[in-house]
Amino acid sequence: MQFPSGLTSPLTLSSALQPTTMGVLTSPSLEDIFLVKSSKPCASFSNVPAIDITAPTAAADIVAACIDFGFFKVTNHGVSKSLTARLEAAAIDFFSLPEWEKLEKAGMANPFGYGNKKIGCNGDVGWLEYLLLEVTSNPSLTIPFLKESWASSFCSALKEYVSATRKLASEMLELMAEGLGLEQRNVLSKFVNDENSDSFFRLNHYPPWPMLQGSNNNLNGFGEHTDPQIISVLRSNDSDGLQIALKDGSWVLVPPDQDSFFVNVGDSLQVLTNGRFRSVRHRVVTNGRKSRFSMIYFGGPPLAARIEPLPQLLGDQEQSRYRAFTWAQYKTAAFKSRLADNRLVCFENHH
Numbered sequence: 460m461q462f463p464s465g466l467t468s469p470l471t472l473s474s475a476l477q478p479t480t481m482g483v484l485t486s487p488s489l490e491d492i493f494l495v496k497s498s499k500p501c502a503s504f505s506n507v508p509a510i511d512i513t514a515p516t517a518a519a520d521i522v523a524a525c526i527d528f529g530f531f532k533v534t535n536h537g538v539s540k541s542l543t544a545r546l547e548a549a550a551i552d553f554f555s556l557p558e559w560e561k562l563e564k565a566g567m568a569n570p571f572g573y574g575n576k577k578i579g580c581n582g583d584v585g586w587l588e589y590l591l592l593e594v595t596s597n598p599s600l601t602i603p604f605l606k607e608s609w610a611s612s613f614c615s616a617l618k619e620y621v622s623a624t625r626k627l628a629s630e631m632l633e634l635m636a637e638g639l640g641l642e643q644r645n646v647l648s649k650f651v652n653d654e655n656s657d658s659f660f661r662l663n664h665y666p667p668w669p670m671l672q673g674s675n676n677n678l679n680g681f682g683e684h685t686d687p688q689i690i691s692v693l694r695s696n697d698s699d700g701l702q703i704a705l706k707d708g709s710w711v712l713v714p715p716d717q718d719s720f721f722v723n724v725g726d727s728l729q730v731l732t733n734g735r736f737r738s739v740r741h742r743v744v745t746n747g748r749k750s751r752f753s754m755i756y757f758g759g760p761p762l763a764a765r766i767e768p769l770p771q772l773l774g775d776q777e778q779s780r781y782r783a784f785t786w787a788q789y790k791t792a793a794f795k796s797r798l799a800d801n802r803l804v805c806f807e808n809h810h
């Protein structure tokens with residue numbers, strides 16, 4: 460989606476380099492050249508496991524995908540297309556506002572709020588702007604910075620969408636438990652359904668960079684990382700850019716599919732399954748031609764939840780690969796780390 464003329468994106472290229480507004484750069488500057496990459500062409504991952512969650516084999520298929528890739532896409536998910544379209548339209552309206560207004564409405568990300576190029580607070584940057592929100596228990600959503608009067612339709616779409624994606628996340632976690640042969644169906648889903656679940660919601664916009672058109676260069680949209688939480692449920696428009704790393708370390712491009720949801724296994728689920736499931740390394744590399752919009756629900760446990768391999772999964776001979784930690788401990792460490800860091804190494808057991 461291109462920005463309609465007349466509307467300004469903070470990252471839209473202008474003919475001259477512009478000064479900064481409220482400390483945030485408003486257009487590509489010399490330092491943004493570091494976001495341009497001449498990366499090797501990446502193979503398309505045409506065999507992304509596609510799981511119809513209503514199929515009788517869904518539980519086994521999801522488990523196989525989590526073991527092999529830590530990643531799959533979900534069809535027949537039951538989330539209404541019109542709700543998704545309503546939220547995407549509201550997000551586009553928000554990102555089309557002048558930068559000062561986005562900052563005024565959402566506050567500068569710290570970590571929640573409106574962010575522009577800076578990812579987290581440890582020096583990571585990417586060619587994107589975003590809104591990062593904290594999600595409290597179903598169905599309420601805390602949007603501390605958005606003024607309800609302006610944002611009432613945005614907020615209602617957000618609340619409905621977050622409940623729908625949380626429900627989908629919970630269904631998938633129940634299918635995972637079933638596929639793993641665990642008796643208690645809610646042994647994984649209970650974390651995201653808990654009224655104190657510490658979940659996030661993120662809207663990302665990767666604006667075009669017209670100057671790149673016609674070149675073979677790409678843009679570092681969101682650098683490689685794993686998601687710290689249990690499960691992430693991602694939906695994007697039909698603009699590509701998402702790449703995942705396979706077990707052999709090679710990167711593949713995920714063909715966009717705006718009618719499906721993509722699911723990432725997060726670090727916490729890797730630990731809960733004692734490493735059976737892979738927390739998938741992923742990144743966004745865009746070509747600067749058209750806007751990419753993505754929306755992601757990150758299902759996390761309550762801060763006090765103890766994260767450790769499920770005892771039911773540990774056979775007689777199997778040792779726990781990770782030492783127990785609370786989500787609060789993990790989160791504190793994660794938010795001090797750089798995006799590309801492996802955040803699980805310091806919790807690994809060495810037998």
Ligand SMILES: C=C1C[C@]23C[C@@]1(O)CC[C@H]2[C@@]12CC[C@H](O)[C@@](C)(C(=O)O1)[C@H]2[C@@H]3C(=O)O
Nearest residue numbers: 570578579583686687793794795796797798
């Ligand atoms: C560099 C960082 C940004 C991040 C917090 C961190 O210190 C390391 C993890 C990053 C990540 C990746 C997944 C999600 O987008 C995110 C919200 C999360 O929970 O962990 C981001 C964090 C962020 O953008 O603040």
Ligand SMILES: O=C(O)CCC(=O)C(=O)O
Nearest residue numbers: 661663681701743753755
């Ligand atoms: O925007 C995307 O497609 C992925 C972004 C992402 O991985 C994240 O926000 O954690």
Ligand SMILES: [Fe+2]
Nearest residue numbers: 684685686741
């Ligand atoms: Fe991510």
